[in-house]
Amino acid sequence: MKLKFGRKVISVEEARSLLFQCIKHGETERVPLSAAFNRRLAGDIYAEHPVPHFRRSGVDGYAVCAADIKQATPENPSILHVIEHIPSGTVPKLMVFSGTAARIMTGAPVPDGADCVVMLEMTDALPSLDVGISSTQVCIKKNVPVGSNITPIAGEVAEKELLLPLGTQVGPGEAAILATFGYAYVTVFRKPRVAIFSTGSELLNVEEALQPGRIRNSNSYMLAAQVEAAGGEAVIMQALSDHVDEVEAALLETLAKVDLVITSGGVSVGDYDVLVDLFGRFTGKLLFNKVAMRPGTPTSAALWENKLLLSLSGNPGASFVGFELFAKPLIKAMSGCPSPCPEAITAYLDVDYEKGSAFPRYVRGTTHVENGCLRVKPSGIDKSSIMVSIKDADCLIQLPAGGSGFARDERVLIYPIN
Ligand SMILES: Nc1nc2c(c(=O)[nH]1)N[C@H]1C(S)=C(S)[C@@H](COP(=O)(O)OP(=O)(O)OC[C@H]3O[C@@H](n4cnc5c(N)ncnc54)[C@H](O)[C@@H]3O)O[C@H]1N2
Ligand code: MOO
Ligand SMILES: [Mg+2]
Numbered sequence: 001m002k003l004k005f006g007r008k009v010i011s012v013e014e015a016r017s018l019l020f021q022c023i024k025h026g027e028t029e030r031v032p033l034s035a036a037f038n039r040r041l042a043g044d045i046y047a048e049h050p051v052p053h054f055r056r057s058g059v060d061g062y063a064v065c066a067a068d069i070k071q072a073t074p075e076n077p078s079i080l081h082v083i084e085h086i087p088s089g090t091v092p093k094l095m096v097f098s099g100t101a102a103r104i105m106t107g108a109p110v111p112d113g114a115d116c117v118v119m120l121e122m123t124d125a126l127p128s129l130d131v132g133i134s135s136t137q138v139c140i141k142k143n144v145p146v147g148s149n150i151t152p153i154a155g156e157v158a159e160k161e162l163l164l165p166l167g168t169q170v171g172p173g174e175a176a177i178l179a180t181f182g183y184a185y186v187t188v189f190r191k192p193r194v195a196i197f198s199t200g201s202e203l204l205n206v207e208e209a210l211q212p213g214r215i216r217n218s219n220s221y222m223l224a225a226q227v228e229a230a231g232g233e234a235v236i237m238q239a240l241s242d243h244v245d246e247v248e249a250a251l252l253e254t255l256a257k258v259d260l261v262i263t264s265g266g267v268s269v270g271d272y273d274v275l276v277d278l279f280g281r282f283t284g285k286l287l288f289n290k291v292a293m294r295p296g297t298p299t300s301a302a303l304w305e306n307k308l309l310l311s312l313s314g315n316p317g318a319s320f321v322g323f324e325l326f327a328k329p330l331i332k333a334m335s336g337c338p339s340p341c342p343e344a345i346t347a348y349l350d351v352d353y354e355k356g357s358a359f360p361r362y363v364r365g366t367t368h369v370e371n372g373c374l375r376v377k378p379s380g381i382d383k384s385s386i387m388v389s390i391k392d393a394d395c396l397i398q399l400p401a402g403g404s405g406f407a408r409d410e411r412v413l414i415y416p417i418n
Pocket of ligand 1 (some may be wrong): 219220
């Protein structure tokens with residue numbers, strides 16, 4: 001064992017709180033609306049005008065005075081003079097008064113004087129008497145109440161209403177609101193730039209042919225996908241060897257340029273665990289190097305000139321879990337999310353889980369719904385060296401420390417992923 005310094009174990013919550021004390025957020029940028037999808041708003045959005053801003057017809061039909069059609073039935077229709085045609089996007093020129101109607105299309109402004117719109121299906125156009133357009137007539141075969149098929153001004157949104165508070169993520173509904181109010185550009189929180197380094201002399205680049213004893217670097221791509229899903233901009237760096245000088249130079253140079261650096265590998269007790277060597281001579285501040293969790297017990301973090309370095313265990317499962325527990329909330333917070341920490345929900349174990357643990361365990365889980373209940377089971381073999389089942393994980397199952405395992409049908413806490 002080559003520990004040059006001690007390891008003091010802290011809880012996941014303590015580790016997260018140490019990390020959160022080190023981040024700053026608030027940098028913003030203006031982007032075109034279509035580039036704002038999934039980003040978070042850097043300011044409150046108020047309704048700048050009422051919606052609709054004119055009395056809007058909800059159907060294709062005739063705008064009339066309700067009093068004129070009170071007695072209308074198919075047998076005894078009301079006959080009205082059609083004074084105008086109003087397509088959407090135009091403005092009525094004439095006022096509807098008793099005895100008259102305006103033919104109107106869905107979304108068009110209802111003319112003054114009219115207080116309801118009758119659907120086309122409840123009317124019959126009468127043949128023109130051929131004495132000029134104003135002589136066209138319509139039979140109205142149904143009475144409809146005042147207000148029918150008209151959305152009043154501000155019927156949907158009142159002017160000055162707070163619609164989207166700061167921190168709101170722009171999804172489909174938010175995009176529709178922003179477009180409605182003319183936000184061709186939107187001020188959003190800047191995406192944190194997150195550099196990803198894998199470490200280990202065994203690692204091959206993805207495009208390289210397999211070699212005896214060596215493996216391709218999968219963690220960098222997995223972590224980059226996680227960064228993007230969390231709202232960050234991932235920068236995949238060339239993987240590093242086990243030489244501490246090379247690692248130190250690359251990390252310090254990169255820390256200066258990005259918002260967060262994540263490494264994977266080299267944090268355990270092995271001869272070539274290079275992050276341990278680095279932390280042994282680090283000029284920054286080591287925040288922690290052991291967390292009460294499995295997998296990822298040797299997860300470490302340090303601060304260097306106000307920039308965070310998060311060092312995850314190299315085993316793919318441990319890297320994945322460590323990212324979800326620590327990096328994801330950080331990236332979400334840096335990109336403006338007001339509630340970045342994962343929130344647990346309950347589910348029922350679908351299998352016996354026989355391993356007890358000295359530390360809380362975060363098992364990659366797969367959920368399904370059965371008879372209206374959420375059930376969960378480990379996504380494949382629950383070993384941190386197993387990569388292939390990560391794709392099936394839609395949550396982390398949190399199993400408390402101690403005991404000798406958990407029985408099928410026990411209630412457990414899970415943290416959904418995405
Ligand atoms: N004597 C002990 N040995 C180990 C312990 C322990 O407590 N005592 N813990 C084990 C556990 S648990 C884990 S997790 C690993 C943590 O190891 P490191 O963080 O130091 O990571 P490495 O040694 O660099 O790699 C571990 C494993 O993961 C593979 N790896 C690394 N990087 C990548 C990558 N970018 N893509 C794909 N696979 C990667 C690497 O080849 C190793 O197989 O330590 C255990 N040992
Ligand atoms: O603690 Mo290791 O980091 O189980 O996977
Ligand atoms: Mg190692």
